[in-house]
Amino acid sequence: MTQSALTRPDALDPPPPAPAGTARRRRGQGVAYLFLSPWIVGAALLTIGPMVASLYLSFTDYDLFDSPEWVGFDNYATMFTGDERFWHAAWTTTEYVLLSVPLKLALALAVALLLNRPRRGVGLYRSAFYAPSLLGASVSVALAWRALFSTDGTVDEVLAGLGIDTGGWVDQPRYALLTLVALAAWQFGAPMVIFLAGLKQVPRELYEAAAIDGAGPARRLFGITLPMLSPVILFNLVLETINAFQAFTGAFVVSSGRGGPSDSTLLYPLYLYQRGFTDFRMGYASAMAWVLLVVVAALTALVFRSSRRWVFYAGEDR
Template identity: 85%
Template sequence: MTQSVLTRPPVPADPPPTPAARGRRRRGQGVAYLFLSPWIIGAALLTIGPMVASLYLSFTDYDLFEAPTWIGVDNYVTMFTGDERFWHAAWTTTEYVLVSVPLKLGLALAVAMLLNRARKGVGLYRSAFYAPSLLGASVSVALAWRAMFSTDGTVDRVLSSVGLDLGGWVDQPQYALLTLVALAVWQFGAPMVIFLAGLKQVPRELYEAAAIDGAGPGRRFLSVTLPMLSPVILFNLVLETIHAFQAFTGAFVVSSGRGGPSDSTLLYPLYLYQRGFTDFRMGYASAMAWVLLVVVAVLTALVFRSARRWVFYAGENR
C-alpha cells in the first residue's frame, strides 16, 4: 500500500485557459474597473493629488496670491526651532487627546454595557445616546456649547447654585480646554454603538462558566468582557485618537478662531488654520499638516504593535 502511494502518478495540472476564457476574464476586469472608475477618479483628484501638492508646497514659501517659491526645509526648521506657538499647540493637543479619548471610550463602554441588557424602550435610549455623535461636529452645537459654558451661562449658574463659583469656563485659561474635552466626550455615541455590537458577540457561556467558578461581576468584567472586547477596543482607540488629533470645529467656534484665552484652546488643527488662512503662509501650514500626518501614523503603528500584548482573538492560543 505504501509502495502504491509512492508510485502514484502526479495529478495533471489544469489546462491553460483558452483564448475565449482569457477574453472573458479581461472583459470582466474591464467591467470591474468601469464601476470602480468614479472612486479611482475621486481618489486621484480629491485625495492623492492634493496630498502630493501639499507635500510640494511644504517646501515652498506660498501665500495663496503669488507663485510658490522653493525654500527647501526652511518651514520645518522654523517650525521646530523658532515657533513657540507650534510647540504650545502640540502640547495642548496632546493634553486634549490624553484626556478626551480615555474618558470618551470609558463612558461609551459603560453606557453600552447598560444598554446591552434587554429592557423596555432600550431602542429609544440607544438612539438618544447616539444622536450627539451626529450633531456634535456642527457649528450650531459648538455655539450652544460656548453659550452654556460662558460667564453667567447654564453651567455657571448650576455650579453657582451649589456653591461653586468658577465663572465661565471659556473665559478662563485653566478651564477652557475642559470645555472642548466635555464637548468631545459628549459625542460618545459612535464608539458606544461599536462596543454594543461587540458585546452582542460575547458568548453567554463564558459568563455562565465564570459565575460557576465563583467569579463576581468585577472579575467577569476583567476576565471575560475586556479580553473578548479587546479587538473592538483597539478599533475604537485608533479611530478616536485620529479624530481627536483632527479636532477643529469646537476649538474654532468656542475660541472665536483665536485659540484663547491665552492660547489655552489652541489645538494643532486650529493653529494650522491660522497659519494658512489668517497669516497666508500656506507653505508653512502644509508642512504642519505633514508633521501631523507623520505623528498620527507613528502613534497608530505603535498602538498596533502594542496590540500583540493586550488584544485577544477567539480561538487564539497564548
C-alpha cells in the first residue's frame, strides 16, 4: 500500500453495506433454490444422469450382464447399413404418426367445438370424452382393444354383419396398424381439453361482427376459429407428435410383444425394447434411443420453423 493511499481518510474504511433490496433478493433466491432442490436432484439423478449413461452405452457392446465394451460407432453403422428391421420399424412408426396425429387432433377439435356451445350437462360430456385419455395407456385397455379387433371379436362380428369380412384386424397385416391408430385416436381427451381452453379465449365480438357481415359457419371456422386457435394447434401438434413417436404399450400388448403379424405393428419403441431386453443388446438399444431423440428434436424444430407461416398471435401484424 502506498503512502498516498494511507493518508487518504477513507482508505481503511469498511466497504458500504449492500442495499437492503439486494440482500432480500439473495435470501429469496436461496429459498427458491431450497424448494427447487428436490426437482434439481431428481432431474440430475433420474434424467440427466441416465441420458449421459445411455449416450456412453450407445458406443459400447453391452448385454446387461458383462461390462460394457467400447465399439465406437459400430452400433450406428450396423443400424443404418445392416439392420433391415430398423428401417421397417422406422417406416411403420412414420406411418403411425402420419395417420394417428392428424386424426386425433381432428377428433379433438371437432368434439371441442361441439362442447364449446352452452348446453345442459356439458360438464358430464367433457368428463366422459376426457376419460379415455386417462385409461388409454393402460395394459388393461390395450387388452380389451385387442379382444375387440381380434378374429370373431366385436368389431369383426359387426363388420361381418354388414357384409365386410376382414378376418379380424389384429390378425391381418394390412389392418393391424389401423387398430393402433384407432386406439390412439380414441384417446383424444387431452388435446380436446386444451382446444376447449383455447376456444374460450376467442373474443365473441369477432363472431358477432362476422355474422353481421353474413359469414356462414364454414367461413367463421376458417376465418376466425382456426387462425385464433393456431397457437393451441401448434402446441397440440408438437405434443402429440412427440407422444406418437414414443407409442409402446398398445403395440406391445396388441402384438404380444412381437410386432406382428409380419412386423406390421413393429413400432420403433417396441423394436428398441426387443433389442434391449429380448436380445440383450443394450448398447444397440441406447444408440436407437439417441437416433429417435435426434429425429424427434429435428421434426419439432421443423414444425416450429414452419409455424411462422401459419401461427397467428393476437396483436401481431401479418
